[in-house]
Amino acid sequence: MIGRIIGKSVGEIIFRLNYREDVKIGEILVADDEEKKALFFLRVVDIHYGQEGAEKWGIKTAGDMLLLDERKEKYDLREKERRLFKICICKPLGYVKNGKFYKPKTLPSHFCAVRRACSEDYKFLEKYMGDIEIGKLRSGEKEIDVKVGIKGELLPYHIGIFATTGMGKSNLMRVLAASAMRLGRYGILIIDPHGEYYEGSSYGKGLKHHPMASERLVVYSSNPSIGINSLKISAYEISVADIEDIFNFSEAQREALYALQSRFGRRWLIELYERSVEELSEIFERRIQDITFSVLKRRAERILSSDIIHMDEEVSTTDSIIENLLSGKVVLIDTSGLYEYEELLVGVVMARKILNHNKRLFRNKEKFSKIPPLLITIEEAQRVLQDGIFAQIAREGRKFKVGLCAITQQPKLIKEELLSQFNTFFILGLADEGDRNILKSSAKQDISKLEKEIQTLEVGEALITYPGAPFAIPAKIHFYDEYIKEIEKEEMVQNTMNEKIDEDFY
Numbered sequence: 001m002i003g004r005i006i007g008k009s010v011g012e013i014i015f016r017l018n019y020r021e022d023v024k025i026g027e028i029l030v031a032d033d034e035e036k037k038a039l040f041f042l043r044v045v046d047i048h049y050g051q052e053g054a055e056k057w058g059i060k061t062a063g064d065m066l067l068l069d070e071r072k073e074k075y076d077l078r079e080k081e082r083r084l085f086k087i088c089i090c091k092p093l094g095y096v097k098n099g100k101f102y103k104p105k106t107l108p109s110h111f112c113a114v115r116r117a118c119s120e121d122y123k124f125l126e127k128y129m130g131d132i133e134i135g136k137l138r139s140g141e142k143e144i145d146v147k148v149g150i151k152g153e154l155l156p157y158h159i160g161i162f163a164t165t166g167m168g169k170s171n172l173m174r175v176l177a178a179s180a181m182r183l184g185r186y187g188i189l190i191i192d193p194h195g196e197y198y199e200g201s202s203y204g205k206g207l208k209h210h211p212m213a214s215e216r217l218v219v220y221s222s223n224p225s226i227g228i229n230s231l232k233i234s235a236y237e238i239s240v241a242d243i244e245d246i247f248n249f250s251e252a253q254r255e256a257l258y259a260l261q262s263r264f265g266r267r268w269l270i271e272l273y274e275r276s277v278e279e280l281s282e283i284f285e286r287r288i289q290d291i292t293f294s295v296l297k298r299r300a301e302r303i304l305s306s307d308i309i310h311m312d313e314e315v316s317t318t319d320s321i322i323e324n325l326l327s328g329k330v331v332l333i334d335t336s337g338l339y340e341y342e343e344l345l346v347g348v349v350m351a352r353k354i355l356n357h358n359k360r361l362f363r364n365k366e367k368f369s370k371i372p373p374l375l376i377t378i379e380e381a382q383r384v385l386q387d388g389i390f391a392q393i394a395r396e397g398r399k400f401k402v403g404l405c406a407i408t409q410q411p412k413l414i415k416e417e418l419l420s421q422f423n424t425f426f427i428l429g430l431a432d433e434g435d436r437n438i439l440k441s442s443a444k445q446d447i448s449k450l451e452k453e454i455q456t457l458e459v460g461e462a463l464i465t466y467p468g469a470p471f472a473i474p475a476k477i478h479f480y481d482e483y484i485k486e487i488e489k490e491e492m493v494q495n496t497m498n499e500k501i502d503e504d505f506y
């Protein structure tokens with residue numbers, strides 16, 4: 001026993017901690033209530049000093065000590081164990097009775113004993129955990145031997161990964177991809193502007209080191225090499241809406257763009273590029289100013305000068321990317337060799353194509369029911385998650401099994417209305433108060449009292465919120481390099497078992 005409950009209400013439990021014990025913010029403790037035959041789960045949200053005795057006793061004692069310090073004499077505090085203690089302030093998470101979890105609606109008995117939780121106590125959590133494993137349960141800084149995973153069917157309900165730089169966003173994304181590759185039943189598109197996911201780097205391994213990479217990972221890049229496909233988009237696949245999502249246009253320019261699209265259809269960009277201003281002017285009976293066409297032509301030239309954009313309708317890898325996703329693979333697009341506008345264009349074109357593809361499939365209920373949930377990840381999501389296709393997917397993607405995984409250091413730059421469309425949050429260490437506040441109001445669990453915990457999260461430590469979870473789940477995210485070693489071991493065991501079955505059979 002490390003403490004005894006002394007107060008205070010259903011919304012906040014406080015207990016006196018044994019002098020010799022130490023607890024940390026974020027730790028989860030249990031009040032083992034024998035009278036009520038229930039286990040109450042308490043999350044430590046703050047810790048205060050406590051002392052018995054007269055009101056000024058502490059101040060006086062410290063004064064005496066300082067005097068003795070000056071004289072280099074030792075001070076002997078009597079009855080330290082009884083007089084000094086700590087008060088832990090806890091947020092009640094709920095209680096388990098007969099194996100069932102209940103929200104915190106009642107109080108544990110007076111002076112109920114508090115102890116540290118063991119993995120047995122967390123058995124009830126198993127049914128809330130999903131198949132996409134990402135780490136282990138955590139109590140404060142300690143890892144608990146209970147696996148934490150998110151449900152694959154929740155992917156289309158969108159995921160947000162929020163953390164200050166260096167706190168473990170990319171590692172988490174790699175772990176998520178590793179789990180998806182192990183399962184082979186979810187399609188995950190990763191757009192990698194930093195070129196950090198495939199090869200890995202000095203600090204760790206990449207997706208190519210995953211034991212199932214050859215079957216479950218497909219890679220595209222503007223810079224193809226062994227094992228990497230060439231990324232190609234046809235000019236015919238680029239719509240005016242795509243261009244609007246990444247460049248700013250005046251009202252007149254926008255009108256001209258839509259006029260071009262309605263006149264030339266899928267060839268609008270090519271016609272704009274190939275025809276002279278004079279020709280265009282004539283075609284549109286001089287209703288559009290020459291200057292507008294010149295500006296738009298320069299944009300078209302810039303777009304078509306990109307190595308990944310092709311004038312030929314047939315030269316494109318987008319269909320094969322979609323096919324791979326729909327067969328439950330992880331598709332990685334390395335855009336690190338491209339300009340930012342090209343990277344954004346790839347993301348926008350792919351996202352729109354995927355959504356439209358699934359919308360078409362949706363009309364055939366039978367076919368649609370067989371396709372796997374898809375997830376499109378976007379790094380530095382605050383750049384694109386304002387309006388346009390990504391905002392559209394955030395709002396309507398769930399119906400068509402298309403989810404977004406938005407990774408950002410600055411959730412406060414994303415509109416609250418859009419953030420609230422994201423059902424699963426991975427909150428890693430977030431230094432900025434504004435960023436924490438916006439998450440507080442849009443998370444699917446109450447995290448209002450977890451301010452101190454979020455501030456003190458170490459690298460790789462997370463709080464996960466999603467609908468249906470009994471409370472914000474504290475987790476330690478697997479370290480990718482170690483996790484793939486584990487998958488490899490598991491694969492080997494599986495293979496020897498299969499060989500054994502074959503041997504016995506023949």
Ligand SMILES: Nc1ncnc2c1ncn2[C@@H]1O[C@H](COP(=O)(O)OP(=O)(O)OP(=O)(O)O)[C@@H](O)[C@H]1O
Nearest residue numbers: 164165166167168169170171203459460477478479
């Ligand atoms: N779960 C983890 N367990 C152990 N170490 C981790 C974990 N997550 C991240 N790290 C370590 O922290 C370093 C930074 O992690 P990562 O690159 O994932 O951060 P990030 O949030 O993506 O940073 P940036 O904002 O710069 O992209 C990694 O090199 C890795 O060594």
Ligand SMILES: [Mg+2]
Nearest residue numbers: 166169170171
């Ligand atoms: Mg990163």
